[in-house]
Amino acid sequence: xxxxxxxxxxxxxxxxxxxxxxxxxxxxxxxxxxxxxxxxxxxxxxxxxxxxxxxxxxxxxxxxxxxxxxxxxxxxxxxxxxxxxxxxxxxxxxxxxxxxxxxxxxxxxxxxxxxxxxxxxxxxxxxxxxxxxxxxxxxxxxxxxxxxxxxxxxxxxxxxxxxxxxxxxxxxxxxxxxxxxxxxxxxxxxxxxxxxxxxxxxxxxxxxxxxxxxxxxxxxxxxxxxxxxxxxxxxxxxxxxxxxxxxxxxxxxxxxxxxxxxxxxxxxxxxxxxxxxxxxxxxxxxxxxxxxxxxxxxxxxxxxxxxxxxxxxxxxxxxxx
Numbered sequence: 492x493x494x495x496x497x498x499x500x501x502x503x504x505x506x507x508x509x510x511x512x513x514x515x516x517x518x519x520x521x522x523x524x525x526x527x528x529x530x531x532x533x534x535x536x537x538x539x540x541x542x543x544x545x546x547x548x549x550x551x552x553x554x555x556x557x558x559x560x561x562x563x564x565x566x567x568x569x570x571x572x573x574x575x576x577x578x579x580x581x582x583x584x585x586x587x588x589x590x591x592x593x594x595x596x597x598x599x600x601x602x603x604x605x606x607x608x609x610x611x612x613x614x615x616x617x618x619x620x621x622x623x624x625x626x627x628x629x630x631x632x633x634x635x636x637x638x639x640x641x642x643x644x645x646x647x648x649x650x651x652x653x654x655x656x657x658x659x660x661x662x663x664x665x666x667x668x669x670x671x672x673x674x675x676x677x678x679x680x681x682x683x684x685x686x687x688x689x690x691x692x693x694x695x696x697x698x699x700x701x702x703x704x705x706x707x708x709x710x711x712x713x714x715x716x717x718x719x720x721x722x723x724x725x726x727x728x729x730x731x732x733x734x735x736x737x738x739x740x741x742x743x744x745x746x747x748x749x750x751x752x753x754x755x756x757x758x759x760x761x762x763x764x765x766x767x768x769x770x771x772x773x774x775x776x777x778x779x780x781x782x783x784x785x786x787x788x789x790x791x792x793x794x795x796x797x798x799x800x801x802x803x804x805x806x807x808x809x810x811x812x
Contacts, residue, residue, distance in 0.1 A: 537562060541570035583607075583614060584622050591628045597774035599630060630773055648735075652751035653727045657763040659688040663718055666694070666726040666748075667764040668710075670702050670733065671772075675781040675789055682793065683707050683733075685714040685726075686764050696797060698790050707733040708742060715746045727751040729761055771796070 535543075540562045547556055557564055590606050591598055598606070600620040607614055623629075659665045665688035673680045683706045684696035694717045697710040718724070726748050728734040734752070743750055753760030775796045781789065 535560075537566045538570045538573065541567050541574065545571075545574075580618070580622060583612060584626065586610075586612070587619060587622055588626055588628065591623070594774070595778065596628070597630060597778055599773075602774070630778070648730060649750045649752050651727075651753055651760055652725060652749065653760075655760060655762065657688045662687055662689045663694070663722045663724045664689060666714070666724045667761060668707075668726060668728050668734075669761060669764045669768070670707070670731065671768040672702070673772075673776060673789065673793070675784060675786070677781070677784060677789070678786050680786055680789055680793070681706060682768075683710045684764075684767070684797075685710065686767055688763060691763075691767065693797065698793060700786060702733070704733060704736055704738055708738045711739065711742050715742065715748075718746070723747040723749070725749045725751055727753070727761060729753045729758075730755050 540560045544553070544556045544560065544562065544567060556562075557567060586607070587603055590603050594602075600616055600623055603623070604614070604616045604619050607619070653665065657665065657667070667686040667688065668684065670681055670683045673682070678700065680698060680700060681702045682696060682698050683702075684693045686692075687694055695710055695713040697706050697713075699706045723746070726743065728751075730752055733739060734750075740750075758765050775793065784792075
Protein backbone atom coordinates (compact mmCIF):
# COMPACT_ATOMS: atom_id res chain seq x y z
CA UNK A 492 0.00 0.00 0.00
CA UNK A 493 2.86 2.34 0.78
CA UNK A 494 4.43 1.66 -2.61
CA UNK A 495 1.08 2.38 -4.29
CA UNK A 496 0.87 5.68 -2.44
CA UNK A 497 4.39 6.61 -3.48
CA UNK A 498 3.61 5.67 -7.08
CA UNK A 499 0.41 7.74 -6.99
CA UNK A 500 2.25 10.72 -5.46
CA UNK A 501 4.95 10.44 -8.08
CA UNK A 502 2.38 10.41 -10.88
CA UNK A 503 0.72 13.51 -9.42
CA UNK A 504 4.05 15.32 -9.26
CA UNK A 505 4.96 14.24 -12.77
CA UNK A 506 1.58 15.41 -14.04
CA UNK A 507 2.01 18.77 -12.32
CA UNK A 508 5.56 19.01 -13.61
CA UNK A 509 4.44 18.34 -17.18
CA UNK A 510 1.60 20.87 -16.96
CA UNK A 511 4.06 23.43 -15.67
CA UNK A 512 6.44 22.76 -18.57
CA UNK A 513 3.62 22.98 -21.10
CA UNK A 514 2.37 26.23 -19.57
CA UNK A 515 5.82 27.78 -19.79
CA UNK A 516 6.27 26.31 -23.25
CA UNK A 517 3.24 28.15 -24.62
CA UNK A 518 4.22 31.36 -22.82
CA UNK A 519 7.71 31.30 -24.33
CA UNK A 520 6.34 30.35 -27.75
CA UNK A 521 4.55 33.70 -27.72
CA UNK A 522 7.30 35.80 -26.11
CA UNK A 523 10.42 34.25 -27.62
CA UNK A 524 9.34 32.71 -30.93
CA UNK A 525 6.50 35.20 -31.56
CA UNK A 526 4.16 32.28 -32.21
CA UNK A 527 0.43 32.40 -31.63
CA UNK A 528 -1.21 30.91 -28.54
CA UNK A 529 -2.48 27.90 -30.51
CA UNK A 530 0.94 26.71 -31.63
CA UNK A 531 1.36 22.95 -32.08
CA UNK A 532 4.48 21.61 -30.37
CA UNK A 533 4.89 18.96 -33.04
CA UNK A 534 5.06 21.61 -35.79
CA UNK A 535 8.13 23.34 -34.33
CA UNK A 536 11.50 22.95 -35.97
CA UNK A 537 14.45 21.65 -33.95
CA UNK A 538 16.02 25.11 -33.88
CA UNK A 539 12.83 26.59 -32.39
CA UNK A 540 12.70 23.81 -29.81
CA UNK A 541 16.33 24.53 -28.89
CA UNK A 542 15.47 28.20 -28.33
CA UNK A 543 12.61 27.17 -26.00
CA UNK A 544 14.92 24.80 -24.11
CA UNK A 545 17.44 27.61 -23.61
CA UNK A 546 14.68 29.84 -22.25
CA UNK A 547 13.45 27.19 -19.77
CA UNK A 548 16.55 25.24 -18.74
CA UNK A 549 17.09 27.43 -15.67
CA UNK A 550 13.73 26.26 -14.32
CA UNK A 551 13.65 22.62 -15.44
CA UNK A 552 16.20 19.93 -15.97
CA UNK A 553 17.56 19.54 -19.47
CA UNK A 554 16.55 15.85 -19.81
CA UNK A 555 12.92 16.59 -18.86
CA UNK A 556 12.70 19.45 -21.36
CA UNK A 557 14.20 17.38 -24.17
CA UNK A 558 11.83 14.54 -23.36
CA UNK A 559 8.70 16.69 -23.36
CA UNK A 560 9.71 18.48 -26.56
CA UNK A 561 10.71 15.20 -28.26
CA UNK A 562 14.10 16.70 -29.07
CA UNK A 563 17.10 14.32 -29.14
CA UNK A 564 20.06 15.50 -27.12
CA UNK A 565 22.36 15.33 -30.14
CA UNK A 566 19.95 17.52 -32.15
CA UNK A 567 19.80 20.04 -29.31
CA UNK A 568 23.59 20.40 -29.13
CA UNK A 569 23.77 20.60 -32.93
CA UNK A 570 21.29 23.49 -32.92
CA UNK A 571 23.18 25.16 -30.10
CA UNK A 572 26.35 25.11 -32.22
CA UNK A 573 24.47 26.72 -35.11
CA UNK A 574 23.01 29.42 -32.86
CA UNK A 575 26.47 30.22 -31.48
CA UNK A 576 27.89 30.43 -35.01
CA UNK A 577 25.16 32.91 -35.92
CA UNK A 578 26.80 35.34 -33.52
CA UNK A 579 29.49 36.00 -36.15
CA UNK A 580 27.02 38.45 -37.73
CA UNK A 581 26.58 40.45 -34.52
CA UNK A 582 28.68 43.43 -35.66
CA UNK A 583 27.29 43.39 -39.19
CA UNK A 584 23.76 43.05 -37.79
CA UNK A 585 24.25 46.28 -35.84
CA UNK A 586 25.61 48.03 -38.94
CA UNK A 587 22.63 46.90 -41.04
CA UNK A 588 20.25 48.32 -38.45
CA UNK A 589 22.25 51.58 -38.39
CA UNK A 590 22.15 51.93 -42.19
CA UNK A 591 18.42 51.24 -42.23
CA UNK A 592 17.72 53.86 -39.51
CA UNK A 593 20.14 56.44 -40.93
CA UNK A 594 18.29 56.31 -44.25
CA UNK A 595 14.88 56.84 -42.64
CA UNK A 596 13.81 53.18 -42.90
CA UNK A 597 13.59 53.34 -46.68
CA UNK A 598 16.47 51.08 -47.85
CA UNK A 599 15.75 47.49 -48.87
CA UNK A 600 18.26 44.65 -48.75
CA UNK A 601 19.71 45.43 -52.19
CA UNK A 602 20.51 49.04 -51.30
CA UNK A 603 21.97 47.97 -47.95
CA UNK A 604 24.04 45.35 -49.77
CA UNK A 605 25.45 48.11 -51.96
CA UNK A 606 26.20 50.33 -48.96
CA UNK A 607 28.06 47.48 -47.22
CA UNK A 608 30.09 46.79 -50.35
CA UNK A 609 31.24 50.42 -50.29
CA UNK A 610 32.49 49.74 -46.75
CA UNK A 611 34.33 46.61 -48.01
CA UNK A 612 31.92 44.30 -46.17
CA UNK A 613 31.36 41.19 -48.31
CA UNK A 614 28.03 39.57 -47.49
CA UNK A 615 25.43 37.90 -49.69
CA UNK A 616 22.07 39.56 -50.32
CA UNK A 617 20.40 36.43 -48.94
CA UNK A 618 22.07 36.85 -45.53
CA UNK A 619 21.21 40.56 -45.45
CA UNK A 620 17.59 39.79 -46.26
CA UNK A 621 17.47 37.20 -43.47
CA UNK A 622 19.04 39.56 -40.93
CA UNK A 623 16.59 42.32 -41.89
CA UNK A 624 13.70 39.91 -41.42
CA UNK A 625 15.00 38.83 -38.01
CA UNK A 626 15.41 42.49 -36.97
CA UNK A 627 11.95 43.39 -38.34
CA UNK A 628 13.40 46.02 -40.69
CA UNK A 629 10.56 46.54 -43.13
CA UNK A 630 9.79 49.38 -45.53
CA UNK A 631 6.37 51.00 -45.39
CA UNK A 632 4.51 50.69 -48.68
CA UNK A 633 1.51 52.73 -49.67
CA UNK A 634 -0.63 52.31 -52.75
CA UNK A 635 -1.20 55.49 -54.71
CA UNK A 636 -3.21 56.29 -57.82
CA UNK A 637 -0.71 56.30 -60.67
CA UNK A 638 -0.55 59.32 -62.96
CA UNK A 639 -1.66 58.45 -66.51
CA UNK A 640 -0.66 60.71 -69.40
CA UNK A 641 -2.57 58.79 -72.08
CA UNK A 642 -5.06 61.10 -73.84
CA UNK A 643 -5.97 59.04 -76.87
CA UNK A 644 -4.33 58.44 -80.24
CA UNK A 645 -3.19 61.99 -81.08
CA UNK A 646 -0.70 60.90 -83.77
CA UNK A 647 0.33 57.65 -85.46
CA UNK A 648 1.95 55.27 -83.01
CA UNK A 649 5.42 53.81 -83.45
CA UNK A 650 6.43 50.18 -82.88
CA UNK A 651 7.81 48.79 -79.63
CA UNK A 652 11.37 48.36 -80.84
CA UNK A 653 12.93 47.77 -77.42
CA UNK A 654 10.69 44.72 -76.73
CA UNK A 655 11.50 44.79 -72.98
CA UNK A 656 15.21 44.32 -73.69
CA UNK A 657 16.64 46.94 -71.36
CA UNK A 658 20.25 45.77 -71.65
CA UNK A 659 22.74 48.23 -73.16
CA UNK A 660 26.42 47.65 -73.87
CA UNK A 661 27.42 51.30 -73.63
CA UNK A 662 26.08 54.64 -72.38
CA UNK A 663 23.55 56.55 -74.50
CA UNK A 664 22.52 53.48 -76.48
CA UNK A 665 19.02 53.04 -75.03
CA UNK A 666 17.04 55.69 -73.17
CA UNK A 667 13.76 55.35 -71.30
CA UNK A 668 11.41 58.14 -70.26
CA UNK A 669 8.11 58.64 -68.47
CA UNK A 670 6.39 61.07 -66.10
CA UNK A 671 5.51 60.38 -62.48
CA UNK A 672 3.37 62.42 -60.09
CA UNK A 673 3.95 63.32 -56.44
CA UNK A 674 0.87 64.50 -54.57
CA UNK A 675 1.57 66.36 -51.33
CA UNK A 676 -0.79 68.54 -49.24
CA UNK A 677 0.65 71.68 -50.86
CA UNK A 678 -0.10 70.46 -54.39
CA UNK A 679 1.21 68.19 -57.13
CA UNK A 680 4.74 67.89 -58.50
CA UNK A 681 5.80 66.07 -61.68
CA UNK A 682 9.12 64.44 -62.53
CA UNK A 683 10.21 63.79 -66.13
CA UNK A 684 13.58 61.98 -66.41
CA UNK A 685 15.67 60.20 -69.01
CA UNK A 686 16.95 56.82 -67.76
CA UNK A 687 20.00 55.30 -69.42
CA UNK A 688 19.66 51.51 -69.71
CA UNK A 689 23.45 51.09 -69.49
CA UNK A 690 23.74 51.93 -65.79
CA UNK A 691 20.33 53.24 -64.66
CA UNK A 692 21.70 56.77 -64.30
CA UNK A 693 19.83 59.89 -65.40
CA UNK A 694 21.47 62.05 -68.10
CA UNK A 695 18.89 64.76 -67.37
CA UNK A 696 15.52 65.38 -65.75
CA UNK A 697 13.01 68.16 -65.17
CA UNK A 698 10.74 68.78 -62.21
CA UNK A 699 7.68 70.99 -62.52
CA UNK A 700 4.23 71.85 -61.27
CA UNK A 701 2.44 70.85 -64.47
CA UNK A 702 2.84 67.78 -66.75
CA UNK A 703 2.92 69.87 -69.91
CA UNK A 704 4.97 69.99 -73.11
CA UNK A 705 7.48 72.38 -71.56
CA UNK A 706 8.35 69.80 -68.89
CA UNK A 707 9.15 66.97 -71.31
CA UNK A 708 10.55 69.01 -74.20
CA UNK A 709 13.00 70.96 -72.03
CA UNK A 710 14.11 67.70 -70.43
CA UNK A 711 14.72 66.20 -73.88
CA UNK A 712 16.66 69.30 -75.01
CA UNK A 713 19.00 69.01 -72.02
CA UNK A 714 19.45 65.25 -72.48
CA UNK A 715 20.28 65.69 -76.17
CA UNK A 716 22.83 68.37 -75.27
CA UNK A 717 24.84 65.73 -73.37
CA UNK A 718 25.29 63.57 -76.50
CA UNK A 719 28.35 63.55 -78.69
CA UNK A 720 28.00 63.88 -82.47
CA UNK A 721 28.05 60.12 -83.08
CA UNK A 722 25.52 59.18 -80.34
CA UNK A 723 21.92 58.61 -81.44
CA UNK A 724 20.15 56.54 -78.76
CA UNK A 725 16.87 54.73 -79.04
CA UNK A 726 14.34 56.52 -76.81
CA UNK A 727 11.49 54.45 -75.44
CA UNK A 728 8.30 55.80 -73.82
CA UNK A 729 4.70 54.90 -73.17
CA UNK A 730 1.89 56.21 -75.38
CA UNK A 731 1.43 59.37 -73.33
CA UNK A 732 0.30 62.48 -75.17
CA UNK A 733 3.60 64.26 -74.41
CA UNK A 734 5.49 61.85 -76.65
CA UNK A 735 3.08 62.27 -79.58
CA UNK A 736 2.96 66.04 -79.79
CA UNK A 737 4.76 67.78 -82.70
CA UNK A 738 7.38 69.45 -80.47
CA UNK A 739 8.63 66.11 -79.12
CA UNK A 740 8.64 64.43 -82.54
CA UNK A 741 10.52 67.34 -84.16
CA UNK A 742 13.24 67.23 -81.51
CA UNK A 743 13.62 63.46 -81.95
CA UNK A 744 14.03 63.79 -85.71
CA UNK A 745 16.46 66.72 -85.48
CA UNK A 746 18.74 64.78 -83.10
CA UNK A 747 18.59 61.58 -85.17
CA UNK A 748 17.05 59.56 -82.33
CA UNK A 749 14.86 56.50 -82.82
CA UNK A 750 11.43 56.39 -81.18
CA UNK A 751 9.99 53.30 -79.50
CA UNK A 752 6.65 53.04 -77.67
CA UNK A 753 5.06 50.57 -75.26
CA UNK A 754 1.78 48.91 -76.02
CA UNK A 755 -1.26 50.74 -74.71
CA UNK A 756 -1.79 50.15 -70.98
CA UNK A 757 1.18 47.77 -70.69
CA UNK A 758 3.49 49.09 -67.97
CA UNK A 759 5.91 46.08 -68.12
CA UNK A 760 6.97 47.34 -71.57
CA UNK A 761 8.67 50.21 -69.73
CA UNK A 762 9.35 48.35 -66.48
CA UNK A 763 12.91 49.61 -65.97
CA UNK A 764 11.62 53.19 -65.82
CA UNK A 765 8.69 52.14 -63.63
CA UNK A 766 11.16 50.41 -61.33
CA UNK A 767 13.08 53.65 -60.86
CA UNK A 768 9.88 55.47 -59.89
CA UNK A 769 8.89 52.70 -57.48
CA UNK A 770 12.26 52.71 -55.72
CA UNK A 771 12.30 56.51 -55.60
CA UNK A 772 8.88 56.72 -53.97
CA UNK A 773 9.52 53.90 -51.52
CA UNK A 774 12.80 55.44 -50.37
CA UNK A 775 11.90 59.12 -50.46
CA UNK A 776 8.19 59.73 -50.60
CA UNK A 777 5.85 57.17 -49.03
CA UNK A 778 7.34 56.95 -45.54
CA UNK A 779 7.26 60.69 -44.77
CA UNK A 780 4.68 63.21 -43.64
CA UNK A 781 4.71 66.08 -46.14
CA UNK A 782 2.44 68.42 -44.18
CA UNK A 783 3.98 71.89 -43.96
CA UNK A 784 6.33 71.27 -46.92
CA UNK A 785 5.88 73.75 -49.79
CA UNK A 786 6.04 72.68 -53.42
CA UNK A 787 9.35 74.49 -53.94
CA UNK A 788 10.85 72.84 -50.85
CA UNK A 789 9.67 69.43 -52.05
CA UNK A 790 11.28 70.02 -55.46
CA UNK A 791 14.59 70.78 -53.74
CA UNK A 792 14.31 67.60 -51.61
CA UNK A 793 13.52 65.51 -54.69
CA UNK A 794 16.40 67.08 -56.57
CA UNK A 795 18.83 66.32 -53.73
CA UNK A 796 17.75 62.68 -53.73
CA UNK A 797 18.26 62.38 -57.49
CA UNK A 798 21.67 64.06 -57.34
CA UNK A 799 22.76 61.65 -54.59
CA UNK A 800 21.69 58.39 -56.18
CA UNK A 801 21.07 58.66 -59.93
CA UNK A 802 23.18 61.38 -61.55
CA UNK A 803 26.45 60.88 -63.43
CA UNK A 804 27.34 64.55 -63.68
CA UNK A 805 25.78 67.07 -61.33
CA UNK A 806 26.33 69.89 -63.86
CA UNK A 807 23.72 68.31 -66.17
CA UNK A 808 20.80 68.75 -63.76
CA UNK A 809 17.88 70.87 -64.95
CA UNK A 810 14.48 71.49 -63.37
CA UNK A 811 11.47 73.69 -63.91
CA UNK A 812 10.30 75.35 -60.65
